[in-house]
Amino acid sequence: MLIPYKAIDWENEKLVLLDQTLLPVQEVYETYDTVAPLIDAIQRLVVRGAPALGVTGAYGVVIAMDQAARENWTSEQFEKALDDLRDARPTAVNLAWAVEKIRVETSKGRDAVLAIAHKFAEEDRQSSTDMGNIGADWLINALGKKPLTLLTHCNTGSLATTGTGTALGVIREMYTRGLVAEVYADESRPLLQGSRLTAWELMKSGIPHRIQPDSAAATAILSGRIDAALIGADRIAKNGDSANKIGSLGVALACHEAGIPFLVVAPESTVDRNIATGKDIHIEIRGDEELTFFKGIQVAPTGTKTFNPAFDVTPAKYISAVITELKAYEIGKGETL
Secondary structure, three states: OOOOOOOEEEEOOEEEEEOOOOOOOOOOEEEEOOHHHHHHHHHOOOOOOHHHHHHHHHHHHHHHHHHHHHHOOOHHHHHHHHHHHHOOOOOOHHHHHHHHHHHOOHHHOHHHHHHHHHHHHHHHHHHHHHHHHHHHHHHHHHHOOOOEEEEEOOOOOOOOOOOOOOHHHHHHHHHHOOOEEEEEEEOOOOOOHHHHHHHHHHHHHOOOEEEEOHHHHHHHHHOOOOOEEEEOOOEEEOOOOEEEEOOHHHHHHHHHHHOOOEEEEOOHHHEEOOOOOHHHOOOOEOOOHHHHEEOOEEOOOOOOOOOOEOEEEEOHHHOOEEEOOOOEEOHHHOOOO
């Protein structure tokens, strides 16, 4: 499926990002050639999604090398910049994975590092295609070759990758095969990645869809409207426990109660085999303002405290399968990663 936009690109020796904080109203591309603004963009969710953050981190190392050369940084300054880049979003393993993987290659020179970053981007594009095919085959095998109504949470498409997407990539492949009746996209509070981004991508692709409040997901599932749910992941433990956008756990619990498939779709680079279970996943806690204000308008009493985790962890026992570019791990049948 042809995607008419790019979340990430490298042009004229600069990183180009589609500013996802402005979608769906404005389609604005910003360029980056210094580290601090790039870190700010990552933290403000100008770019987000585990695979996209990995590719951004790879290009970010090139940006750090260029800036170090221009400004005559010391080795300590350079290493500090890479540390800050790596730690910009602590739950998303792909960002740290990419920065550390390329960091050890910097002695080979800037052009070699840029070539590796380009390779990361191309591998991510291919990964999306492979996950789409493997996930679609899994759904057909589990539910039969018929049009399905699918639910997804947060955004897992081309805005979160350099390809067709993870969970949304599977949905796109199902649609290409004529096997999507409709997609229910959770709005994904508090930053509305579902209603702002996923609905925008589905509209661009011509895929029938509707948005719903996160609190309606369980009702949609338990009332028989949904055939299967698909989400992405920001980090997956060795046993299959998966961290994803807050609200994913509620979807998984509802699917478990309804007896329908709940799939996690993510590249192998999102699997952190250094941690045994989801208890070891650090969950990012975001600022109060995301809940107490909306587009600059105060929506809660001054001084109200919040609990605003960016992610939750779905235990492996509620996951039917983890789909990567290599295979479908049958987590629901006790297989580990």
